[in-house]
Amino acid sequence: MVLQDKITRHVCPRNCYDTCGILASVRNGRIIDVQGDPKHGYTRGKLCAKGYCYIRRVYSPERINQPLRQLGRGTGRWQEISWDEALNIVCEKILTIKDRYGSTLPICLNKYSGNFGLMNFALEGLFNSLGPTTQVLGSPCWSAGLDAQMFDFGANINSDPEQLERSKLIILWGVNPAWTAVHSLPYIFAAQKNGAKVITIDPYFSETAKKGDWYIQIKPGQDGSLALALAKIILENGEADIGFLEKHTSGWNLFKEYLGSLHLEELSENCGVQKHVLMELADLISSSPPVFIWAGFGMQRYVNGGQNVRAIDALGAITGNIGRSGGGVHYASLSTWKLFNYNFLNSSYKNRFLNINNFAHEISGAQSPPVKMLWIANRNLFRQDADQKELVRALKDIELVITIDQFHNETTYYSDIILPTTTFFEEMDIVPGYWHHWIALNEQAISPIAEARSDLEIAKSVSGKLNNLRAGTCSFPEEMDEKYFLDREFSPETYDILGIDHWSLLENGPVKADIPTVSWENKKFNTPSGKFEFYSETAENIRLPALPILKQPSRCGEKYQLRLLNPHSQHCINSQFRNIDWLQTIKQESRIYIHPITANMKNIKNGDSVKIFNDNGEFFIKAYLAEATPKDTIIVLQEPGDMTQNLNKLFQGVTTDMGNKCTGNPGLAIGENFVDISIS
Amino acid sequence: MAKKMGFLVNVDRCFGCHTCEMACKNVYQLEPEVRWRKVYEIKEEYNLPERSFMSLACNHCEDPECKRVCPVKAYSIREDGIVLQDQSRCIGCKMCIMACPYEVPQFNTKLKKVEKCHMCFERLDKGQETVCVAACPAEAISTIDLEEYYQNGILDSLPGFPDPDITKPTTRFIKPRTGIQVRRDNNG
Ligand code: SF4
Ligand code: SF4
Numbered sequence: 017m018v019l020q021d022k023i024t025r026h027v028c029p030r031n032c033y034d035t036c037g038i039l040a041s042v043r044n045g046r047i048i049d050v051q052g053d054p055k056h057g058y059t060r061g062k063l064c065a066k067g068y069c070y071i072r073r074v075y076s077p078e079r080i081n082q083p084l085r086q087l088g089r090g091t092g093r094w095q096e097i098s099w100d101e102a103l104n105i106v107c108e109k110i111l112t113i114k115d116r117y118g119s120t121l122p123i124c125l126n127k128y129s130g131n132f133g134l135m136n137f138a139l140e141g142l143f144n145s146l147g148p149t150t151q152v153l154g155s156p157c158w159s160a161g162l163d164a165q166m167f168d169f170g171a172n173i174n175s176d177p178e179q180l181e182r183s184k185l186i187i188l189w190g191v192n193p194a195w196t197a198v199h200s201l202p203y204i205f206a207a208q209k210n211g212a213k214v215i216t217i218d219p220y221f222s223e224t225a226k227k228g229d230w231y232i233q234i235k236p237g238q239d240g241s242l243a244l245a246l247a248k249i250i251l252e253n254g255e256a257d258i259g260f261l262e263k264h265t266s267g268w269n270l271f272k273e274y275l276g277s278l279h280l281e282e283l284s285e286n287c288g289v290q291k292h293v294l295m296e297l298a299d300l301i302s303s304s305p306p307v308f309i310w311a312g313f314g315m316q317r318y319v320n321g322g323q324n325v326r327a328i329d330a331l332g333a334i335t336g337n338i339g340r341s342g343g344g345v346h347y348a349s350l351s352t353w354k355l356f357n358y359n360f361l362n363s364s365y366k367n368r369f370l371n372i373n374n375f376a377h378e379i380s381g382a383q384s385p386p387v388k389m390l391w392i393a394n395r396n397l398f399r400q401d402a403d404q405k406e407l408v409r410a411l412k413d414i415e416l417v418i419t420i421d422q423f424h425n426e427t428t429y430y431s432d433i434i435l436p437t438t439t440f441f442e443e444m445d446i447v448p449g450y451w452h453h454w455i456a457l458n459e460q461a462i463s464p465i466a467e468a469r470s471d472l473e474i475a476k477s478v479s480g481k482l483n484n485l486r487a488g489t490c491s492f493p494e495e496m497d498e499k500y501f502l503d504r505e506f507s508p509e510t511y512d513i514l515g516i517d518h519w520s521l522l523e524n525g526p527v528k529a530d531i532p533t534v535s536w537e538n539k540k541f542n543t544p545s546g547k548f549e550f551y552s553e554t555a556e557n558i559r560l561p562a563l564p565i566l567k568q569p570s571r572c573g574e575k576y577q578l579r580l581l582n583p584h585s586q587h588c589i590n591s592q593f594r595n596i597d598w599l600q601t602i603k604q605e606s607r608i609y610i611h612p613i614t615a616n617m618k619n620i621k622n623g624d625s626v627k628i629f630n631d632n633g634e635f636f637i638k639a640y641l642a643e644a645t646p647k648d649t650i651i652v653l654q655e656p657g658d659m660t661q662n663l664n665k666l667f668q669g670v671t672t673d674m675g676n677k678c679t680g681n682p683g684l685a686i687g688e689n690f691v692d693i694s695i696s
Numbered sequence: 697m698a699k700k701m702g703f704l705v706n707v708d709r710c711f712g713c714h715t716c717e718m719a720c721k722n723v724y725q726l727e728p729e730v731r732w733r734k735v736y737e738i739k740e741e742y743n744l745p746e747r748s749f750m751s752l753a754c755n756h757c758e759d760p761e762c763k764r765v766c767p768v769k770a771y772s773i774r775e776d777g778i779v780l781q782d783q784s785r786c787i788g789c790k791m792c793i794m795a796c797p798y799e800v801p802q803f804n805t806k807l808k809k810v811e812k813c814h815m816c817f818e819r820l821d822k823g824q825e826t827v828c829v830a831a832c833p834a835e836a837i838s839t840i841d842l843e844e845y846y847q848n849g850i851l852d853s854l855p856g857f858p859d860p861d862i863t864k865p866t867t868r869f870i871k872p873r874t875g876i877q878v879r880r881d882n883n884g
């Protein structure tokens with residue numbers, strides 16, 4: 017067969033702000049290079065370093081090429097089996113469990129954000145076609161911030177981030193786009209060129225902070241104190257936007273009173289920013305409209321995380337920046353996510369939902385019936401989850417662990433069966449993002465590598481096998497192909513918003529959704545009062561503070577006094593990309609950032625091997641002394657190199673104050689992890 | 697007048713993302729250990745407590761040591777100053793690798809030959825940007841004609857960049873500025 021040379025369009029499906037448009041050049045059925053898609057209006061023909069390495073992922077010699085069975089979990093004795101054998105093992109187990117318990121509830125799916133494409137929901141679709149099953153609910157990531165903005169604005173939307181360019185003051189609050197959203201940098205630089213100032217607020221001196229005009233080092237988890245202090249000063253200086261406040265907000269008087277009752281000294285002490293700096297910042301904010309605040313995910317990973325975001329929203333409101341072109345408080349947008357139907361999530365059964373952030377405990381606690389089969393997809397659960405010890409313990413009662421992945425990792429180590437899956441170059445999909453407003457089609461560039469199957473194909477083959485073994489077991493639509501699947505995901509309204517009448521037109525290039533460029537421009541909020549709510553009854557009704565009041569992060573105990581933060585690193589997304597050879601050539605040795613004074617107290621010198629520990633476990637790593645981190649905080653980037661140790665072992669799984677409303681459960685407060693260090 | 701092409705490296709803009717380096721690797725499908733462009737960390741300079749970066753490839757020098765020492769005359773200088781290496785002539789003796797002060801020529805262990813950055817001359821000839829320049833999200837690198845280009849404050853060296861007197865590299869630099877840092881150390 018002669019294969020035609022072609023260029024195919026793609027969307028990077030990683031859990032990342034940028035959701036880039038990609039072009040792949042295909043020759044003789046092989047991808048020969050990848051480029052940014054110049055028709056993508058936000059990423060404008062560029063990729064990040066990880067993106068340019070995709071070929072090495074697709075054709076990596078480490079890819080799992082066919083289904084595998086492990087002869088004893090953790091033994092590493094893998095046996096190659098055929099798809100038919102693998103499907104038999106999986107399906108017979110499903111039927112045995114169903115017969116034994118008279119229910120499919122013991123079958124559990126744990127899936128999250130390894131690939132944000134719509135098609136991956138086929139796995140939920142498979143589970144929802146079996147009967148009532150056990151699934152996970154919630155997100156480890158952004159839950160608290162989503163709730164906070166939901167209380168204040170009534171929806172999770174943002175302005176088109178291209179608006180950054182129009183801003184006069186950009187506040188990058190707990191976000192490090194130089195590492196985690198490179199395609200936003202050009203917009204920030206353009207604003208700087210037009211005279212805008214950039215302030216970065218972060219506990220550690222990040223790469224982004226270096227590019228800004230101001231860097232404010234804040235005590236971890238004290239973002240609320242800083243935001244409230246600034247709001248108070250601005251109000252007392254007579255610089256509040258009273259017109260906006262009186263007309264478009266609810267609860268302003270109560271909040272004003274609350275601000276009046278706060279003491280600046282105390283707030284300054286809390287957040288570690290001196291009063292005269294607070295004054296200067298407040299001046300800068302009131303004198304430089306429009307102010308674009310980008311509130312990152314980092315600051316909400318505390319027990320007061322949601323409250324922190326609400327305080328920042330309040331600062332945006334007091335200064336009248338909400339609904340202003342080039343201004344506003346931006347966190348994440350669900351606008352383009354919500355355009356699709358997510359048919360696979362519909363279930364006519366009563367599923368049992370476990371808290372994704374307390375999974376280890378809930379899976380072993382689940383009774384009548386217990387969980388007996390665990391299916392993991394789009395996740396490296398045994399790397400990323402909290403409370404790893406309990407998770408491993410919980411496994412002993414699980415009869416079959418199935419993992420879908422492309423590579424071996426900590427999770428396959430604990431699995432009985434691995435099903436190899438396609439990369440996004442081997443399947444068709446749509447991937448909405450949570451930051452920019454573009455939608456693009458992901459075409460299929462090449463045939464699946466070896467025996468890899470897409471999640472949709474896996475769902476179909478499981479269904480087929482089940483019904484073969486026992487007719488009527490699974491109602492998954494086996495005739496569905498990718499095209500039919502996409503047809504079902506688009507509604508007429510969505511086509512309207514995208515300005516196309518069929519998704520196949522996206523073959524010509526990405527389109528920008530016709531959703532408001534400036535969020536809340538018309539000042540009509542989706543809250544119960546229709547206004548920006550300083551006072552949220554919705555919050556109050558679920559026993560949260562009604563006002564954006566000051567709440568403290570956890571305090572360290574006697575025993576463990578150092579806060580351990582693990583922000584995202586530059587060349588990995590969680591544990592993805594760590595095994596890409598091109599990236600390995602530029603990888604620095606993993607290191608722990610310690611302030612020189614702290615290191616001195618512990619007798620640690622640069623380059624020493626250090627043990628990080630608490631009651632949950634220990635972790636070994638090389639010391640790097642840098643004033644980039646404060647004295648009470650140590651930083652280890654999430655760059656999982658070796659598989660023999662896992663930093664998440666040290667984290668018990670404290671959760672955030674908010675998250676129930678938008679994601680069903682609170683998020684993980686991973687900033688609340690206290691440890692000690694010693695020379696090892 | 698003949699051109700004199702060089703790279704302009706704006707350290708103020710560069711944030712060390714390595715996109716330039718990977719974009720080069722992607723287009724020329726380089727072996728993993730072969731790096732035509734490298735992003736270097738500039739240690740503890742300019743009042744930054746850690747890490748500013750410079751992205752370097754071949755410096756397309758005016759007096760290239762690589763060319764001088766190569767026994768088979770694999771190196772040549774184009775009219776516009778781009779230093780090319782003809783891999784078909786290369787015998788893999790590594791003399792150029794030892795001679796270049798900038799560790800630019802790379803040994804391809806599969807082919808047992810040397811290779812290096814050619815400033816994407818085919819693209820330049822077509823009026824396009826080099827791959828690395830086009831890929832940089834920060835517009836931190838560009839190609840300039842030194843005969844034409846003049847800007848106040850551009851430097852011909854930075855800390856860590858070997859003495860330009862040896863080979864007269866055409867790479868030029870813009871050094872980083874520093875913003876205001878308000879740290880908890882300084883103020884309680
Ligand atoms: S940088 Fe090295 S390889 Fe490039 S021209 Fe100069 S001497 Fe030759
Ligand atoms: S100019 Fe071309 S060959 Fe040289 S480093 Fe850049 S991309 Fe690579």
Ligand code: SF4
Nearest residue numbers: 710711713714716832
């Ligand atoms: S792509 Fe640009 S910003 Fe990134 S390392 Fe290279 S020169 Fe620096």
